[in-house]
Amino acid sequence: MRAAGTTPVIIGVGQSVDRIDAPDYQAWSAADLAAVAARAAISDAMARRDLAPYIDAIVTTRTFEDSGLEQPIFGASDNFPRSIAARLGIKPRSAFWGEGGGQSPQDLVSEFCERVAAGEFDLVLLCGAEAISTIRHAAREGRTLDFSESPGGEVEDRGANLRAFQDPLAERHGVVDAPIGYALAENARRAALGMTQADYAEHMGRLFAPLAAVARTNSAAAWDVPNYSASDLITVSPGNRWIADPYPLRLVARDQVNMGAAVVIASQRVADDLGVAPDRRVYLHGYARATEKPLLSRPDLSASPAARAAARAALKRAGLVPDAVATFDFYSCFPIAVSNVAIDEFGLSEDDPRKLSVVGGLPYFGGPGNNYSMHAIAALVPVLREAPGKAGFVGANGGFLSKYSAGVYSTIPRPWRNWSSTSLQAELDAVPAQPLLDGYDGPGTVETASVLHVRGAPEMAVVIGRTPGGLRFIARSKPGDAATIAMTHENDVLGWPVTVARSEEGLNLFVFGDG
CATH class of the missing domain: 3.40.47.10 (Thiolase/Chalcone synthase)
Incomplete structure (x- = not known):
């Protein structure tokens, strides 16, 4: 001392x-x-x-x-x-x-x-x-x-x-900015808790609504002091567009x-x-x-x-x-x-x-x-x-x-x-890292997933999954594959089967099912 x-x-x-x-x-x-x-x-x-x-x-x-x-x-x-x-x-x-x-x-x-x-x-x-x-x-x-x-x-x-x-493999597959990275972790937490998408959204709203209330009490120093309820934070609207599943704009820094x-x-x-x-x-x-x-x-x-x-x-x-x-x-x-x-x-x-x-x-x-x-x-x-x-x-x-x-x-x-x-x-x-595949061709199961949106429109789906042998891989939707992106966005795909193929550009690309 x-x-x-x-x-x-x-x-x-x-x-x-x-x-x-x-x-x-x-x-x-x-x-x-x-x-x-x-x-x-x-x-x-x-x-x-x-x-x-x-x-x-x-x-x-x-x-x-x-x-x-x-x-x-x-x-x-x-x-x-x-x-x-x-x-x-x-x-x-x-x-x-x-x-x-x-x-x-x-x-x-x-x-x-x-x-x-x-x-x-x-x-x-x-x-x-x-x-x-x-x-x-x-x-x-x-x-x-x-x-x-x-x-x-x-x-x-x-x-x-x-x-x-930085995680170069994740970045290569589109996990560059914070929203998509956190969204993948957030959905993994939901899976670990065994919660539905709707229940977890309500949990996020209840968690962040008190923060918005505190910001209103700090109006002299705060940037903005909106009066948001928990429902306001999680209900998607033109003023609360999608950023990366499960985040609308009002849940993002x-x-x-x-x-x-x-x-x-x-x-x-x-x-x-x-x-x-x-x-x-x-x-x-x-x-x-x-x-x-x-x-x-x-x-x-x-x-x-x-x-x-x-x-x-x-x-x-x-x-x-x-x-x-x-x-x-x-x-x-x-x-x-x-x-x-x-x-x-x-x-x-x-x-x-x-x-x-x-x-x-x-x-x-x-x-x-x-x-x-x-x-x-x-x-x-x-x-x-x-x-x-x-x-x-x-x-x-x-x-x-x-x-x-x-x-x-x-x-x-x-x-x-x-x-x-x-x-x-x-x-x-000292805790061993999760074994990870750089490139992968074959079947797998979705561990977590998200869809990145640009100006509210879905642009790319990303999954992190496990091979039948327990190794981890990351994959993204094929360019222009609107069906896979929509399926990822509209469903709870955690645990779903996927098929992954390695592209000539070195990307792992996935589709749902047996391909």
Whole structure:
């Protein structure tokens, strides 16, 4: 354990939003939004002295453009952390540009709490933002923006590092974007629970409707605050089109937003020196992280043991059980990301009175790229200040249930302890991967399936199945095979027989029955 003087403590949090339909819409860039949130976080500390000049490290999450997931059609900063620092009028001696993934905000908070505890830094600003809505809105209107910047200065650029999220065989068969990957896992979970499609849809609606209600209570910071019932979320309509079975639009993360969030971490000594009151301070009591096997190599497609293990470890390290936690925020890009941990691991109910999100979830509060969980932490801190001694949990997820980072927070002072996830990861890695065929010709049985829709129209069916010998394969519908796509969409095909043939292009193509 570390001496009390170097114990890291969160002293300030802030958020920003720039809605395109608001009277005061600014068309801010991501760097602008992050800077606005950072100023709010600095002010939130309520220090007796201006703490900005004492910031010795600035750390940012990665925008979707920086990660290669969006095209920078209007340009972007080539040093995102230093662009934000310039707006704040500060020159930290160190700058860090984090890797991609929704797990990164909690990862960065955990890491820089460790580094503050080690005496490497005294005062760290973490922030991030997305301006995807402004970029797409301007492009649709034919307007030109210039978000290009070269602020100069040293930065540790960690790169997008999306390799851990990639499964080349799955990608070759059309499992590229998040909705189809999560849909395959979601339908596998339904199969594991033995639920019908209708019953499972109702379960997803009941799970996410309370999140939408929470978003309405956060109207000042949320992107949108619609009044959705559980039925509204799962009933397909022109305004709630299909994305990937079993997901209509309202069950999917909304990344087209303009939002920023920031967190300030200080050592206990520096917080004292700056005059930050004890009742402004929140401590990280436990944390853990873990990485899952690639999608097709997972023995159980319906779950992420890595996410469950990381969440369980974070609570154990904080000395708590789920019933002792007052406030949660489970990453909610899709229903299974919540249910995998909240329900299947922690045993919570869909309508738990503590709520499963402190801000309102990615589809409703808003899903600003990799930075959503920074908003969760920024919202959790004031909640805990109002409930001294209570604990809050944040679970941050990246990829296709690929990486999970969990943190447990409280206002109770506690000497710092570093928590390593090395042995936790080793246990997960020791579990044998599911044997997998790259190419396959022959019969099989559907383990899980989904249909990808484009603008509401079915475009491609994908199945993951097992051979008679128990090996796993992936296959997609033949180009133009509308009948197979429709059959997959209109029926519960899990457990159905299929015949797979290898194409000249190296794809496994399936039809139902004996071909």
